[in-house]
Amino acid sequence: MIEVPRTQFLLSEEDVPTHWYNILADLEFPVPQEHKARLDTVSGTEEARLMAQIPLSMYRQSISLERFIEIPEPVRDEYRRWRPTPLYRAYRLEQLLDTPARIYYKYEGSSPAGSHKLNTALAQVYYYQKAGIRHLTTGTGAGQWGSALAMACQSFGLRCTVYMVRLSYAQKPYRRILMTLSDAEVISSPSERTRIGREMLCQHPDTDSSLAIANAEAIEHARTTEKCRFSIGSGENHVLLHQTVIGEEALHQMELTGDFPDVVISCMGAGSNFAGLAFPFYREKTRHGDMRLIAVEPEACPKMTRGRYTWDYNDFSGITPMTKMYTLGHTFISPGIHAGGLRYHGAAPIVSAMYHHGLIEAVAYPQRAVFEAGIAFAQSEKFVPAPESAHAIRCAIDEALRAREEGRSMVILFNVSGHGLMDLAAYESYLSGQMGDCVVADEQIAQSLARIPAEGE
Amino acid sequence: MIEVPRTQFLLSEEDVPTHWYNILADLEFPVPQEHKARLDTVSGTEEARLMAQIPLSMYRQSISLERFIEIPEPVRDEYRRWRPTPLYRAYRLEQLLDTPARIYYKYEGSSPAGSHKLNTALAQVYYYQKAGIRHLTTGTGAGQWGSALAMACQSFGLRCTVYMVRLSYAQKPYRRILMTLSDAEVISSPSERTRIGREMLCQHPDTDSSLAIANAEAIEHARTTEKCRFSIGSGENHVLLHQTVIGEEALHQMELTGDFPDVVISCMGAGSNFAGLAFPFYREKTRHGDMRLIAVEPEACPKMTRGRYTWDYNDFSGITPMTKMYTLGHTFISPGIHAGGLRYHGAAPIVSAMYHHGLIEAVAYPQRAVFEAGIAFAQSEKFVPAPESAHAIRCAIDEALRAREEGRSMVILFNVSGHGLMDLAAYESYLSGQMGDCVVADEQIAQSLARIPAEGE
Numbered sequence: 006m007i008e009v010p011r012t013q014f015l016l017s018e019e020d021v022p023t024h025w026y027n028i029l030a031d032l033e034f035p036v037p038q039e040h041k042a043r044l045d046t047v048s049g050t051e052e053a054r055l056m057a058q059i060p061l062s063m064y065r066q067s068i069s070l071e072r073f074i075e076i077p078e079p080v081r082d083e084y085r086r087w088r089p090t091p092l093y094r095a096y097r098l099e100q101l102l103d104t105p106a107r108i109y110y111k112y113e114g115s116s117p118a119g120s121h122k123l124n125t126a127l128a129q130v131y132y133y134q135k136a137g138i139r140h141l142t143t144g145t146g147a148g149q150w151g152s153a154l155a156m157a158c159q160s161f162g163l164r165c166t167v168y169m170v171r172l173s174y175a176q177k178p179y180r181r182i183l184m185t186l187s188d189a190e191v192i193s194s195p196s197e198r199t200r201i202g203r204e205m206l207c208q209h210p211d212t213d214s215s216l217a218i219a220n221a222e223a224i225e226h227a228r229t230t231e232k233c234r235f236s237i238g239s240g241e242n243h244v245l246l247h248q249t250v251i252g253e254e255a256l257h258q259m260e261l262t263g264d265f266p267d268v269v270i271s272c273m274g275a276g277s278n279f280a281g282l283a284f285p286f287y288r289e290k291t292r293h294g295d296m297r298l299i300a301v302e303p304e305a306c307p308k309m310t311r312g313r314y315t316w317d318y319n320d321f322s323g324i325t326p327m328t329k330m331y332t333l334g335h336t337f338i339s340p341g342i343h344a345g346g347l348r349y350h351g352a353a354p355i356v357s358a359m360y361h362h363g364l365i366e367a368v369a370y371p372q373r374a375v376f377e378a379g380i381a382f383a384q385s386e387k388f389v390p391a392p393e394s395a396h397a398i399r400c401a402i403d404e405a406l407r408a409r410e411e412g413r414s415m416v417i418l419f420n421v422s423g424h425g426l427m428d429l430a431a432y433e434s435y436l437s438g439q440m441g442d443c444v445v446a447d448e449q450i451a452q453s454l455a456r457i458p459a460e461g462e
Numbered sequence: 463m464i465e466v467p468r469t470q471f472l473l474s475e476e477d478v479p480t481h482w483y484n485i486l487a488d489l490e491f492p493v494p495q496e497h498k499a500r501l502d503t504v505s506g507t508e509e510a511r512l513m514a515q516i517p518l519s520m521y522r523q524s525i526s527l528e529r530f531i532e533i534p535e536p537v538r539d540e541y542r543r544w545r546p547t548p549l550y551r552a553y554r555l556e557q558l559l560d561t562p563a564r565i566y567y568k569y570e571g572s573s574p575a576g577s578h579k580l581n582t583a584l585a586q587v588y589y590y591q592k593a594g595i596r597h598l599t600t601g602t603g604a605g606q607w608g609s610a611l612a613m614a615c616q617s618f619g620l621r622c623t624v625y626m627v628r629l630s631y632a633q634k635p636y637r638r639i640l641m642t643l644s645d646a647e648v649i650s651s652p653s654e655r656t657r658i659g660r661e662m663l664c665q666h667p668d669t670d671s672s673l674a675i676a677n678a679e680a681i682e683h684a685r686t687t688e689k690c691r692f693s694i695g696s697g698e699n700h701v702l703l704h705q706t707v708i709g710e711e712a713l714h715q716m717e718l719t720g721d722f723p724d725v726v727i728s729c730m731g732a733g734s735n736f737a738g739l740a741f742p743f744y745r746e747k748t749r750h751g752d753m754r755l756i757a758v759e760p761e762a763c764p765k766m767t768r769g770r771y772t773w774d775y776n777d778f779s780g781i782t783p784m785t786k787m788y789t790l791g792h793t794f795i796s797p798g799i800h801a802g803g804l805r806y807h808g809a810a811p812i813v814s815a816m817y818h819h820g821l822i823e824a825v826a827y828p829q830r831a832v833f834e835a836g837i838a839f840a841q842s843e844k845f846v847p848a849p850e851s852a853h854a855i856r857c858a859i860d861e862a863l864r865a866r867e868e869g870r871s872m873v874i875l876f877n878v879s880g881h882g883l884m885d886l887a888a889y890e891s892y893l894s895g896q897m898g899d900c901v902v903a904d905e906q907i908a909q910s911l912a913r914i915p916a917e918g919e
Binding site for chain 1: 464466468469470472475539542543544573574575576613616617634636639640642643644645817835840841842844845846883884886887889890
């Protein structure tokens with residue numbers, strides 16, 4: 006008889022969290038932010054508010070010091086389509102690694118959009134709709150954010166235009182079609198549709214492009230279109246807030262396991278998936294004095310491990326207000342790794358500040374080590390992870406192997422932020438030996454850092 | 463405030479059924495079957511048994527008259543990776559259709575293989591492994607069966623070789639890669655690897671091929687390889703049996719809803735997905751005297767609605783024993799519809815006999831009506847259904863619209879046998895107006911029926 010521990014930790018739809026967790030209430034230092042365009046709107050007219058980037062409701066969330074912020078019922082109702090997501094004991098991965106560690110993972114791949122991105126997309130679209138906006142634009146890397154926003158826009162009846170990074174547009178046609186199925190307009194970026202796109206095509210016709218460029222195009226589109234706004238899928242305080250449903254559920258589910266994590270691991274693009282899982286555990290850190298929170302980034306875009314903590318723009322062309330963050334420079338263009346969602350040059354202000362104050366750790370991996378881990382996970386746990394999520398898996402495996410070497414028990418929790426069913430061409434590239442490690446050179450980072458405007462410092 | 467009914471009906475891993483349901487115990491007529499090669503083995507030596515197509519354990523299941531057959535613990539353990547699958551109230555689809563019908567669907571797309579096929583793949587591989595087999599071959603249409611068998615083989619340590627219908631091999635590269643990720647060997651069929659493949663390539667070099675041809679190649683491969691057997695993903699009694707976990711769970715979940723279905727709908731390839739959902743409801747038919755069971759097939763392969771109930775081969779070349787079934791003839795080649803899993807020429811013997819005795823209904827739809835329904839479902843319920851499953855959705859929508867016309871309440875249950883995330887190119891083909899209806903002509907069916915050997919009649 007095989008003895009198998011319980012492997013599924015499921016909640017019911019009644020257990021969808023009623024509140025998001027706002028970590029700003031619990032940080033003992035201020036998070037530097039500069040949102041000039043937005044600050045104006047707080048005291049402004051209704052018209053001024055509507056012209057601003059985000060609705061007042063979301064702006065208030067982004068500066069609130071309330072610990073818990075209620076989730077509007079129409080958003081919770083949408084969450085109940087697929088949330089709470091499962092938490093699994095990675096029992097077969099433990100066996101494969103022959104580790105004394107107990108490994109758990111939260112699985113956001115069961116979302117209809119295939120990733121965690123729908124958590125904030127639905128909230129944002131709800132608030133934009135309430136504010137009278139009829140049309141949203143955005144940029145998307147791997148297409149996970151774009152498909153989530155497209156679905157959310159359809160749920161609340163808004164138009165949606167997505168600028169998709171050229172490399173992903175070519176590599177991931179299925180995600181493009183998924184957006185089209187939600188009636189979104191999908192445009193390969195850089196495009197002829199915007200001034201910044203045309204300039205880019207002229208100066209760098211063969212660029213792989215980047216999320217910063219796609220976002221710049223989407224911002225320009227929104228600025229020149231009526232009742233239209235630019236929506237962003239990561240980085241901003243309110244985005245991190247919306248993702249905390251992941252960690253709130255995971256806290257509840259870890260209670261069912263009887264374990265509490267020694268280490269909490271997520272991949273790191275701009276930081277919303279990391280924040281979503283890690284922040285609620287940070288709040289409960291007194292339950293475990295030595296708990297570690299690890300953000301995992303690609304060596305192709307090592308903003309935390311090799312970037313600088315400074316003021317910088319969020320987009321390629323410098324349209325956006327500057328924020329203080331770990332950055333490789335807003336003109337940095339990451340090598341074309343398959344984890345398109347991690348190719349963003351900067352880290353969220355809150356995550357950056359926490360890293361700066363030593364509250365979290367960061368680690369970077371080359372691409373092939375990441376795919377090796379993704380395949381080990383797929384072959385043992387059977388769910389194919391997104392290349393982004395495979396970064397967290399690589400780190401979790403290394404922690405588990407260290408536990409084996411040191412002969413000690415430990416509890417590992419990581420987030421599988423999305424499934425990799427639309428990234429199978431990337432896995433084939435790895436299996437056929439075509440894939441490179443995509444480690445970025447010091448000189449490229451130095452050059453890009455040098456282009457950060459001095460007035461931001 | 464929006465009032466939303468409960469939409470998720472989840473069970474816990476303790477609720478994975480302990481037994482499969484064997485409908486042969488409850489049918490009041492014999493199901494004609496002719497398994498000469500297998501009957502020999504019951505009284506044969508151990509060696510003879512190993513040489514036969516299926517292990518004695520599975521053969522006994524296929525002729526058993528026991529009502530319930532225990533699921534081996536290692537198979538249940540594998541089921542617990544993702545089972546029980548969710549049952550959802552299709553509340554948004556109801557709203558879209560403005561119907562008084564209450565619509566529920568069982569969602570098998572949450573399986574790591576993306577469809578219901580893993581239910582029997584794991585059971586079969588377990589029994590083959592116990593019987594000393596080290597290598598399985600199979601044919602696959604859309605790749606759903608192939609990827610399920612590949613995953614199951616990896617779980618139990620068997621080699622796996624999949625002959626994939628050429629059309630799907632080209633249309634669905636992601637499913638091919640998914641099989642490769644499970645270390646399976648995937649071969650486009652017809653191939654140069656087998657005698658039947660070479661003949662086919664010679665006579666019909668441009669054929670779209672069919673599952674019957676791929677199966678014929680896989681059978682030849684198994685017959686010429688040591689400790690190797692051919693495994694089949696649908697049609698056989700034991701396969702239908704293994705799929706009844708779907709309906710057993712759905713019965714349990716429908717109790718949680720407080721409703722009992724007036725109509726139970728599944729798409730129909732050879733019949734295992736239909737049987738899996740419908741058979742347990744058939745057993746409980748006394749709870750609802752007028753409950754209808756509907757099998758939905760494509761107009762491109764209308765074996766039930768336009769085929770003949772007779773003895774025929776299961777494979778293109780006539781290697782397999784003949785079985786009595788609704789068939790379009792074993793040489794029938796269906797037009798290249800995107801629902802590759804429904805392109806099989808025959809229906810399972812049990813399903814055929816039940817249809818012959820008037821216990822179930824069948825309906826056929828042209829391809830575009832099916833995709834229209836799939837998109838309505840994706841846009842309202844958000845999960846993109848496999849083209850196969852969209853057949854069931856088409857029928858469910860039509861039942862719901864009829865309920866609206868007639869102003870009567872009714873309860874509809876259907877099966878979403880798999881997700882369509884690897885079939886998005888098909889959706890794009892529909893959206894771009896490139897898709898045809900693929901209704902097969904009477905003459906083609908007549909010609910194919912004429913090639914059924916007379917001695918079978």
